[in-house]
Amino acid sequence: MKENASFLKKLFDEKKYLEIVNIIDNEIEKEKLNSGLINLSGVCKLLINKSKNNLEKSIEDFRRSYLKEKNSLNALEALKNFINTSMDLFDLNFSENQKFPEEIFEEIFNYLRDNKVLFESNEPFAQAIVRVFKRRVDIDNVIKYLNYFKDSDNVDILCSLIYNNCFQSRWDQKKIFETTKNLYNKLPLYEEKIKLENNNDKKINIGFVSADIRDSHSVTYFLKTVLLNYDKQKFKIFLFLNSKKDDNTTKNFRDLVDKTIDIYELNDVEAINKIRSLKIDIIFDMMGVTSQYRLALFKNRVSPIQISWCGFCNTTGIEQMDYLIADKNVIKSNEEHLYSEKIIYLSNIWNCHVGFKEENILHPLPYKKNGHITFGSFNNFKKINDEVINTWSTILKEVKNSKLVLKTSANASTNFLLKKFESHNVLSSINFLPFKKNFKDHLIEYKNIDFALDTFPYNGVTTSFEAIWMGVPVLTIKGYNFISRCGESINKNLKMENLIAENKQDYILKAISLSENVDILEKLRREIYNKAKSSPLFNKIEFSNNFFNILENLYNRKHIN
Numbered sequence: 001m002k003e004n005a006s007f008l009k010k011l012f013d014e015k016k017y018l019e020i021v022n023i024i025d026n027e028i029e030k031e032k033l034n035s036g037l038i039n040l041s042g043v044c045k046l047l048i049n050k051s052k053n054n055l056e057k058s059i060e061d062f063r064r065s066y067l068k069e070k071n072s073l074n075a076l077e078a079l080k081n082f083i084n085t086s087m088d089l090f091d092l093n094f095s096e097n098q099k100f101p102e103e104i105f106e107e108i109f110n111y112l113r114d115n116k117v118l119f120e121s122n123e124p125f126a127q128a129i130v131r132v133f134k135r136r137v138d139i140d141n142v143i144k145y146l147n148y149f150k151d152s153d154n155v156d157i158l159c160s161l162i163y164n165n166c167f168q169s170r171w172d173q174k175k176i177f178e179t180t181k182n183l184y185n186k187l188p189l190y191e192e193k194i195k196l197e198n199n200n201d202k203k204i205n206i207g208f209v210s211a212d213i214r215d216s217h218s219v220t221y222f223l224k225t226v227l228l229n230y231d232k233q234k235f236k237i238f239l240f241l242n243s244k245k246d247d248n249t250t251k252n253f254r255d256l257v258d259k260t261i262d263i264y265e266l267n268d269v270e271a272i273n274k275i276r277s278l279k280i281d282i283i284f285d286m287m288g289v290t291s292q293y294r295l296a297l298f299k300n301r302v303s304p305i306q307i308s309w310c311g312f313c314n315t316t317g318i319e320q321m322d323y324l325i326a327d328k329n330v331i332k333s334n335e336e337h338l339y340s341e342k343i344i345y346l347s348n349i350w351n352c353h354v355g356f357k358e359e360n361i362l363h364p365l366p367y368k369k370n371g372h373i374t375f376g377s378f379n380n381f382k383k384i385n386d387e388v389i390n391t392w393s394t395i396l397k398e399v400k401n402s403k404l405v406l407k408t409s410a411n412a413s414t415n416f417l418l419k420k421f422e423s424h425n426v427l428s429s430i431n432f433l434p435f436k437k438n439f440k441d442h443l444i445e446y447k448n449i450d451f452a453l454d455t456f457p458y459n460g461v462t463t464s465f466e467a468i469w470m471g472v473p474v475l476t477i478k479g480y481n482f483i484s485r486c487g488e489s490i491n492k493n494l495k496m497e498n499l500i501a502e503n504k505q506d507y508i509l510k511a512i513s514l515s516e517n518v519d520i521l522e523k524l525r526r527e528i529y530n531k532a533k534s535s536p537l538f539n540k541i542e543f544s545n546n547f548f549n550i551l552e553n554l555y556n557r558k559h560i561n
Helices: 002-013 017-027 035-048 052-068 073-095 103-114 116-121 123-135 139-147 155-165 173-186 218-227 248-254 268-277 295-299 333-338 366-370 386-398 415-423 439-448 462-469 486-493 504-516 518-532 540-560
Strands: 204-210 235-241 259-262 282-285 305-308 323-326 342-345 374-377 403-406 430-432 451-453 474-477
Touching (some): 002 017, 017 035, 035 073, 073 103, 073 123, 116 123, 123 139, 155 173, 204 218, 218 248, 218 462, 218 540, 235 248, 282 540, 305 540, 374 386, 374 439, 415 430, 439 462, 462 474, 462 518, 504 518
Parallel strands (some): 204 235, 204 282, 235 259, 282 305, 323 342, 374 403, 374 451, 403 430, 451 474
């Protein structure tokens, strides 16, 4: 067996993965297969490709490897692989709109109970189980397991901890700010950077860094607004893509800018040097602590002016992040000290939606056909925390025969949420819509919603713009920082202050009142339909002019100084 192991290692180093799989699966006697060999077979199948078939075969290998020698190092490594590969399959099934076998979740939780100490003491295992809880929309347990390693040097864990705490009301803005400063201290500073030089060309070089220019991601609708409407004689646009996925959305954006640079495969120093070599005058981070973040690039300064916008509606904690784009509705002047960036206040709203190709038709009030009120929320299920569930359940009980339609575009299981609504005895009032790949099919679902209920403290943004485009009012609640006041800003810019609740009790009362006064609700829908396109929410030209005027002023001020 030692000779076999040595031979297999040689094949592995030579990347002959298919040959290894054939040897392990077909040439080695079953009774001689140990946990390590079975695990190796699963790993090689994934390295060949991550097709649905290979994912399923690898999962079976990892399961067999773990169960064969539960306490061996090879078996524990296989357990981690089993969990991560199961979540890879979940994501693939979700994108393909296929059903994921829920029993695998229960199997993983059984393994968790058997190895609880391991998952609480080992970072890679904790990160694996966090993936499971994210897919189950169990944010409490996500935070619990991340908290075990909050003091480690693992930047991934700290970014995830900051982001996921935004879905709960436990951290105030001061706590978020303090934690991002801790994150800043853990990000690396590199010595081997090329010198940052000024651009002496006539045009101002503007860069945008994002991992989300794909899959019609929500950020693309706001970025496209500025890319479609700018003075090409003054500005040159660079798009830095930090994703290995390239689809029709990516292709469309490549055609909108002067130059596209893929940085996903570049390490930090390579990416820093690449961006610096292009002499970008102003660069935008559109990820913050979300997605495939690249905050280390900004700590090492890749441009004379660095701005956070749109991707993460809060502070990054990065001292070298010069500005954060906001508006007066989302950050109050007396709160600026709780953000590491200087605040740039746009005149109306911090972002503007490009709109949709689909025509916004004023649909009849669904109540008139159904005979009951239908609430809706198409927000990411992570935003539906216990406070939200308690509040929505109260509304459903108070509004006779009402229904609540829920739908998410993020990969998530509904079972955990179903149980929470069931505990409030309102499950019969909940309708979970399946994920739809076709965006037109998604958008048309709004015609069945009387009015939308916003989530809190993490408000909807893209979904609120969608609802308003379709003439559907969005009831929101006042917040305490940027991320929790997005709904306020949207409704204020729509001149719909009556749809902003003071607190949870007021939110409930407003929902009940609207439900009981369908004539007022119908009038409100007509007003929103008539106002939407001309409001700052969709006024692309005005927003873009304001946006680029600010950039030009920042550039001139920097150049003069």
